[in-house]
Amino acid sequence: MTIKQKLENIKYNPLEIEPKWQKYWSENNTFSVEVDKSKPKYYILDMFPYPSGAGLHVGHPEGYTATDIVSRYKRMQGFNVLHPMGWDAFGLPAEQYALKTGTHPAVTTRKNISNFKRQIQSLGFSYDWNREVATCDPDYYHWTQWIFSKLYEKGLAYVDEIPVNWCPELGTVLANEEVIDGKSERGGFDVIRKPMRQWVLKITDYAESLLDGLDDLDWPDSVKEMQRNWIGKSQGAVVKFRVAKNENLADSSLDFEVFTTRPDTLFGATYCVLAPEHQLINKIAKDNQDVQNYVNAAINKSDRQRQEEAKLKTGIFTGAYAINPVNNKEIPIYVADYVLITYGSGAIMAVPAHDQRDWEFAKKYDIEITEVVSGGKIEEEAYTGNGKLVNSDFLNDLEVNTAKEKIISWLVENQLGTEKINYKLRDWLFSRQRYWGEPFPIVNTKDGQKLLDESELPVVLPEIEKYQPTTDGQPPLARATDWLEYTDKETGETYLRETNTMPQWAGSCWYYLRYIDPKNNKEAWDKEKENYWMPVDLYIGGVEHAVLHLLYSRFWHHVLHDLGLVSCREPFKKLVNQGMILGEDNQKMSKSRGNVINPDDIVYKQGADTLRLYEMFMGPLEQVKPWNTKSVGGVHRFLNRSWNLVIDDKGELKTIKDEDIKVKKALHRTIKKVTEELEQLKFNTAIAALMTFCNEANEHGGLSIDSAKTFTLLLSPFAPHLGEELWEKLGNKETLAYVAWPKWEDDLVKLDKITIAVQINGKLKNTIEADAEIEKDALLALAKADEKISSLIEGKQIIKEIVVPKRLVNIVCK
RNA sequence: GCGGGUGUGGUGAAAUUGGUAGACACGCUAGACUUAGGAUCUAGUGCUUCACGGCUUGGGGGUUCGAGUCCCUCCACCCGCACCA
Numbered sequence: 001m002t003i004k005q006k007l008e009n010i011k012y013n014p015l016e017i018e019p020k021w022q023k024y025w026s027e028n029n030t031f032s033v034e035v036d037k038s039k040p041k042y043y044i045l046d047m048f049p050y051p052s053g054a055g056l057h058v059g060h061p062e063g064y065t066a067t068d069i070v071s072r073y074k075r076m077q078g079f080n081v082l083h084p085m086g087w088d089a090f091g092l093p094a095e096q097y098a099l100k101t102g103t104h105p106a107v108t109t110r111k112n113i114s115n116f117k118r119q120i121q122s123l124g125f126s127y128d129w130n131r132e133v134a135t136c137d138p139d140y141y142h143w144t145q146w147i148f149s150k151l152y153e154k155g156l157a158y159v160d161e162i163p164v165n166w167c168p169e170l171g172t173v174l175a176n177e178e179v180i181d182g183k184s185e186r187g188g189f190d191v192i193r194k195p196m197r198q199w200v201l202k203i204t205d206y207a208e209s210l211l212d213g214l215d216d217l218d219w220p221d222s223v224k225e226m227q228r229n230w231i232g233k234s235q236g237a238v239v240k241f242r243v244a245k246n247e248n249l250a251d252s253s254l255d256f257e258v259f260t261t262r263p264d265t266l267f268g269a270t271y272c273v274l275a276p277e278h279q280l281i282n283k284i285a286k287d288n289q290d291v292q293n294y295v296n297a298a299i300n301k302s303d304r305q306r307q308e309e310a311k312l313k314t315g316i317f318t319g320a321y322a323i324n325p326v327n328n329k330e331i332p333i334y335v336a337d338y339v340l341i342t343y344g345s346g347a348i349m350a351v352p353a354h355d356q357r358d359w360e361f362a363k364k365y366d367i368e369i370t371e372v373v374s375g376g377k378i379e380e381e382a383y384t385g386n387g388k389l390v391n392s393d394f395l396n397d398l399e400v401n402t403a404k405e406k407i408i409s410w411l412v413e414n415q416l417g418t419e420k421i422n423y424k425l426r427d428w429l430f431s432r433q434r435y436w437g438e439p440f441p442i443v444n445t446k447d448g449q450k451l452l453d454e455s456e457l458p459v460v461l462p463e464i465e466k467y468q469p470t471t472d473g474q475p476p477l478a479r480a481t482d483w484l485e486y487t488d489k490e491t492g493e494t495y496l497r498e499t500n501t502m503p504q505w506a507g508s509c510w511y512y513l514r515y516i517d518p519k520n521n522k523e524a525w526d527k528e529k530e531n532y533w534m535p536v537d538l539y540i541g542g543v544e545h546a547v548l549h550l551l552y553s554r555f556w557h558h559v560l561h562d563l564g565l566v567s568c569r570e571p572f573k574k575l576v577n578q579g580m581i582l583g584e585d586n587q588k589m590s591k592s593r594g595n596v597i598n599p600d601d602i603v604y605k606q607g608a609d610t611l612r613l614y615e616m617f618m619g620p621l622e623q624v625k626p627w628n629t630k631s632v633g634g635v636h637r638f639l640n641r642s643w644n645l646v647i648d649d650k651g652e653l654k655t656i657k658d659e660d661i662k663v664k665k666a667l668h669r670t671i672k673k674v675t676e677e678l679e680q681l682k683f684n685t686a687i688a689a690l691m692t693f694c695n696e697a698n699e700h701g702g703l704s705i706d707s708a709k710t711f712t713l714l715l716s717p718f719a720p721h722l723g724e725e726l727w728e729k730l731g732n733k734e735t736l737a738y739v740a741w742p743k744w745e746d747d748l749v750k751l752d753k754i755t756i757a758v759q760i761n762g763k764l765k766n767t768i769e770a771d772a773e774i775e776k777d778a779l780l781a782l783a784k785a786d787e788k789i790s791s792l793i794e795g796k797q798i799i800k801e802i803v804v805p806k807r808l809v810n811i812v813c814k
Numbered sequence: 815g816c817g818g819g820u821g822u823g824g825u826g827a828a829a830u831u832g833g834u835a836g837a838c839a840c841g842c843u844a845g846a847c848u849u850a851g852g853a854u855c856u857a858g859u860g861c862u863u864c865a866c867g868g869c870u871u872g873g874g875g876g877u878u879c880g881a882g883u884c885c886c887u888c889c890a891c892c893c894g895c896a897c898c899a
Binding site: 220221222223225226228229230232234236258259260261262273306307310311313336337338339340342343344347348349350351355356357358360422423424543546547605606617618619620623624625626628630631632633634635636637638640644684685687688689690691692695755756757758759761762763764767799800801802804807808810811812 | 815816817818819820825826827828833834837838839840841852853854878879880892893894895896897898899
């Protein structure tokens with residue numbers, strides 16, 4: 001052995017000890033778990049990654065380190081911890097790559113998974129790898145298809161010809177949530193509206209349930225609020241309007257419904273507006289070329305265009321009039337694209353005096369504005385506040401809320417309307433015209449669809465040669481000609497299989513359930529195991545999933561709960577969003593800015609423990625924070641000092657017999673601090689406490705072997721490789737993963753001498769040392785006896801004396 | 815426009831929830847030591863002043879013996895939604 005090699009064994013050498021312990025954990029199955037009813041369970045979940053070709057970025061280890069620390073801590077506290085990892089492996093990039101190169105997405109995905117796994121394992125996370133799942137694996141999507149069957153049987157999945165967000169560049173439709181500012185979320189390509197045959201899931205049936213469930217969740221308020229807004233419940237009424245007869249319009253039976261949250265303002269409705277897609281237009285203005293032109297122009301606009309032109313408030317009079325049911329006044333019917341066909345009934349009653357949008361439109365087209373709620377200046381802007389009703393016949397003098405109640409009962413009595421709740425939430429567009437996704441367990445018959453029997457699952461994704469859509473615009477699966485034809489076993493009839501596939505969200509909707517029983521080939525999960533492990537106790541991931549994954553998952557889980565297939569209503573009890581890590585230039589990390597930090601580089605140079613510790617030390621987990629390479633060196637030095645605190649430069653233990661009592665006391669304060677901070681996921685201050693202890697121990701001559709052991713245990717969730725190595729050097733043969741978490745003794749946490757602040761008139765003048773348990777009077781006397789203080793109060797009149805035990809003395813005088 | 819959040823040294827941040835503002839780090843300054851390594855050690859470091867002292871948590875006001883923390887008000891920035899009637 002050369003001197004250099006020898007030195008490396010002696011000094012803190014993460015590059016050597018980290019692979020050593022990773023191997024140990026893997027060979028000993030240290031972190032594999034089973035149901036054990038003698039122990040309390042704790043389920044800690046990470047949002048599993050999409051294994052992209054770019055590999056891990058520093059954002060991944062942030063959340064993963066946090067959950068790993070909690071997992072290790074909980075294990076040491078005697079919890080049976082389920083902490084799994086897997087792959088969200090269906091997805092667009094692998095398919096895009098296949099389109100370009102012809103490489104099968106499965107090949108690309110497998111390669112990326114193995115790279116991701118290598119990187120994740122190099123960070124020493126304590127996952128139970130026996131539970132690894134990949135959503136693109138037939139053994140997995142078998143059960144995704146099975147859950148779809150359950151939804152279908154329950155009437156929650158249907159086919160509809162609906163206008164969808166079509167992205168020509170990606171060759172697929174997108175869900176509303178996947179469209180940002182009229183562009184695709186992935187790639188930023190243009191999205192247009194186009195009617196197409198699509199699978200849709202009736203998430204709207206669960207709007208109320210999803211809203212209700214939010215209240216008791218331990219989630220960030222911002223996420224709960226985003227979901228509430230997305231569901232967008234509003235209470236109001238539908239009102240039926242008849243269309244007035246005139247010379248062009250003989251049909252007297254025409255009518256339409258509007259939705260309003262302000263039925264109290266019905267007397268102020270001076271016109272109505274139909275969305276350009278509204279079917280009534282063709283009945284009242286079929287031959288009006290101007291109207292038809294307007295409608296066509298509006299329909300052909302992309303969503304982006306419509307958004308950009310939103311302020312313009314364009315519209316056109318149809319020539320027809322509606323009859324306001326409360327006063328039989330004839331009011332003009334307009335078509336305008338500020339009214340959306342997708343919300344309510346696609347038609348509104350416009351009350352320009354009390355709705356800003358209607359106000360702007362009325363001003364532009366010179367329509368009457370009638371005030372019906374007093375209190376505003378309607379010549380200047382719409383008044384949406386409270387007040388007394390005016391110009392409203394039987395509603396006059398009522399407040400808005402009472403007027404609402406009264407008008408609704410009037411509408412009901414006269415069969416002109418009802419109370420109604422509307423949601424912004426739309427049904428979930430569930431099909432994609434792609435190859436790399438779960439096939440539907442569905443065949444198309446002459447008169448609809450037929451669900452395949454459970455025994456025919458999984459419907460395995462067939463091999464195809466090309467991944468493009470067919471020339472006649474069918475999804476790529478239409479190219480799998482052998483697969484496409486399906487012969488019904490009972491009837492002998494031949495049907496065509498569904499060629500759409502499911503969206504990427506399908507697999508991630510329920511992966512946390514599969515982890516519970518990942519190898520079960522009889523059912524999706526065992527009921528008893530589910531009952532033991534669920535719900536997820538702690539779920540950490542990025543805020544970008546606030547309304548997508550987290551709403552879809554909850555939806556499926558609620559359905560599964562209603563079917564009696566899971567034991568709890570809400571899957572994720574506590575949710576934490578880790579904040580994004582920015583580049584050193586305070587900008588979002590991106591290749592084009594050249595500010596990307598690769599975790600591999602840190603692991604190879606300073607070690608995984610350093611990376612883990614640094615990411616936790618940067619600041620609060622939830623906060624957005626910039627990377628700082630210099631600071632990485634700071635935590636690396638701390639790990640070095642920790643090593644040197646226990647190991648001397650010959651590689652031998654340097655623990656001492658007679659440890660300073662100060663060190664022991666500092667240690668117990670540290671146990672308390674670290675434990676309390678871990679409970680609150682305040683990793684940055686927990687690490688600061690460990691640093692403080694390390695500094696104090698160095699100052700006061702070092703550690704006894706018992707203290708060294710305790711310190712090692714405290715450090716181990718954060719820096720597990722260093723922890724295990726020191727633990728071994730301290731004479732232990734087995735992993736520290738299940739050694740009991742240290743407890744502090746209250747007596748040792750107490751300080752005997754305390755520094756007390758002495759203020760005069762609220763300003764700090766001096767500090768004094770006092771016994772921790774000193775009486776109030778004695779403390780005051782001590783403060784007054786202080787040389788500096790006594791000289792300052794001499795000859796002054798003392799008005800008030802405040803003594804706060806263990807904190808301060810404040811003398812008020814003049 | 816609506817909703818959520820954040821403003822503390824040169825930088826990342828901390829503050830027992832109304833009680834010594836700036837813990838712990840980074841950076842910087844000076845020094846020590848070295849077979850030069852992302853070394854290590856020692857001292858200093860909010861601003862201001864020669865000093866005694868004074869000032870300081872985005873600005874202004876208030877409550878209190880005492881406010882980063884509570885109340886009012888204004889300002890700046892970040893995130894989400896956005897013609898949802």
